[in-house]
Amino acid sequence: MPTVFITGGSGFIGSHTCLSLLENGYDVIAIDSQINSNKFTLEKVFEVHKSSKNPTKKLFFVEGDIRDEKLLDEIFKKAILRKKPIEAVLHFAGLKSVGESIKNPIKYWDINVGGSISLFKCMQNNNCNTIVFSSSATIYGVNQKSTSLKENSSIHPINPYGENKVTIEKILKNIFDSSIKKWKIANLRYFNPIGAHSSGLIGEEPEGIPNNIFPFICQVASGKIDKLEIFGNDWPTEDGTCIRDYIHIMDLADAHKSALNYLLTKDSQFINLNIGTGIGTSVLELVETFIDINGCDFNYIFGERRSGDSPNVIANNDLATNLLDWKPKKNLKDMCRDGWLYQSNLNKEFVLNSASSNLQKLF
Ligand code: NAD
Ligand code: UD1
Numbered sequence: 001m002p003t004v005f006i007t008g009g010s011g012f013i014g015s016h017t018c019l020s021l022l023e024n025g026y027d028v029i030a031i032d033s034q035i036n037s038n039k040f041t042l043e044k045v046f047e048v049h050k051s052s053k054n055p056t057k058k059l060f061f062v063e064g065d066i067r068d069e070k071l072l073d074e075i076f077k078k079a080i081l082r083k084k085p086i087e088a089v090l091h092f093a094g095l096k097s098v099g100e101s102i103k104n105p106i107k108y109w110d111i112n113v114g115g116s117i118s119l120f121k122c123m124q125n126n127n128c129n130t131i132v133f134s135s136s137a138t139i140y141g142v143n144q145k146s147t148s149l150k151e152n153s154s155i156h157p158i159n160p161y162g163e164n165k166v167t168i169e170k171i172l173k174n175i176f177d178s179s180i181k182k183w184k185i186a187n188l189r190y191f192n193p194i195g196a197h198s199s200g201l202i203g204e205e206p207e208g209i210p211n212n213i214f215p216f217i218c219q220v221a222s223g224k225i226d227k228l229e230i231f232g233n234d235w236p237t238e239d240g241t242c243i244r245d246y247i248h249i250m251d252l253a254d255a256h257k258s259a260l261n262y263l264l265t266k267d268s269q270f271i272n273l274n275i276g277t278g279i280g281t282s283v284l285e286l287v288e289t290f291i292d293i294n295g296c297d298f299n300y301i302f303g304e305r306r307s308g309d310s311p312n313v314i315a316n317n318d319l320a321t322n323l324l325d326w327k328p329k330k331n332l333k334d335m336c337r338d339g340w341l342y343q344s345n346l347n348k349e350f351v352l353n354s355a356s357s358n359l360q361k362l363f
Helices: 012-023 041-050 069-081 098-103 105-125 160-178 213-221 249-265 283-294 318-323 332-345
Strands: 003-007 027-032 059-063 086-091 130-136 184-190 192-194 228-231 246-248 269-275 300-303
Touching: 003 012, 003 069, 012 027, 012 041, 012 086, 012 249, 027 069, 041 059, 069 086, 069 105, 086 105, 086 249, 098 105, 098 160, 105 130, 105 160, 130 160, 130 249, 160 184, 160 269, 184 249, 192 249, 213 228, 213 283, 213 332, 228 283, 246 249, 246 332, 249 269, 269 318, 283 332
Parallel strands: 003 027, 003 086, 027 059, 086 130, 130 184, 184 269, 192 246, 228 300
Antiparallel strands: none
16 A cells, blocks of 8 residues: 655644554555644554554654755655655644634744645655645635535635635645646645544644634633633524534545545546535534533533634535545534544543554655
């Protein structure tokens, strides 16, 4: 099986995708600057992989920044020397806080767009032309309609983070158009990934107070945060709270594996794919399901609407489910149960089952 290069490999989505790829026979080289992730995450990924049926695969880790073109080039060259050149890239590395992107746009353009450009340069220089990019439903902007979003819905980013994602998609389209028989590019536009791997060993662990609802709920339920404020109960939805399309993190990870398999077996192409379940859940439904399935209780209050929110953000996922050998398998209860298991394990110390690190060194 091919070797793949994963940027942002120790982050929330990158780490679960590393696991999905290892389980499906890929060798993985991951890079992460660790700016927003825990250095033990990939150790845990391999620990889970070791207990699987066919734990033969290798996970290489390089600590570094994707803006470091020299380092990226060395990684591609080293893989060629190993006689296992990098055949595809999954590009997760970047910053993702909407609020921070408004306060510090230069940092966001530098890391998200600048980092992507250095990666694409290295890919081109090393003749690697297959990439799956982490885009986001945020590019569709404020959706006032109750209909689900299609890939050809209008694109209206409303903050620097969203602008970054649209720009990277555009750069990738320019690269594709420059040599259309060569490149294989998939922009996966994620909706709301939540939950954790069912082992409870890997999950989402944001620094500081979480911006997103699910890690916030987990921290309120664990007593780390006092109460949850639900942003508005006067939206034009059945219970007045906003509707989102939550997707289990392992279904999202598997979508990457399927997108990669698809690109590697097809001719050159450029595709945009919505990755969601197509099912809408209100904030209140999410809170009630979490409380019900986990048997825990916590305080929540209704507050003002959050600026920039949309009442309805649901994926039309027909294109992804028709094109890829993929469909989401897990439901909201699975997401709440697995996410809470991970949160409950956070206080336990992680001990490696082997004497030395699980991770291979590339250099
Ligand atoms: P994350 O913060 O957990 O992971 C991103 C990883 O990238 C982190 O481990 C971080 O340390 C690393 N990183 C940041 N800058 C880097 C750099 N310059 N060089 C190397 N590594 C760097 O975030 P995530 O939730 O796993 O998101 C992954 C990707 O998916 C991001 O591009 C994000 O914008 C996108 N996305 C996420 C969501 C979501 O809800 N989580 C939704 C849509 C899109
Ligand atoms: C947010 C970002 C989006 C980004 C996505 C993933 C905004 C306006 N949108 O999307 O650009 O791509 O995160 O990083 O910031 N909620 C509460 N209380 C909370 C937190 C959230 O009620 O403390 C509500 C929100 O109003 C929303 C829902 O929960 O209705 C989901 O919020 P969130 O997890 O932040 O995701 P998005 O709003 O979809």
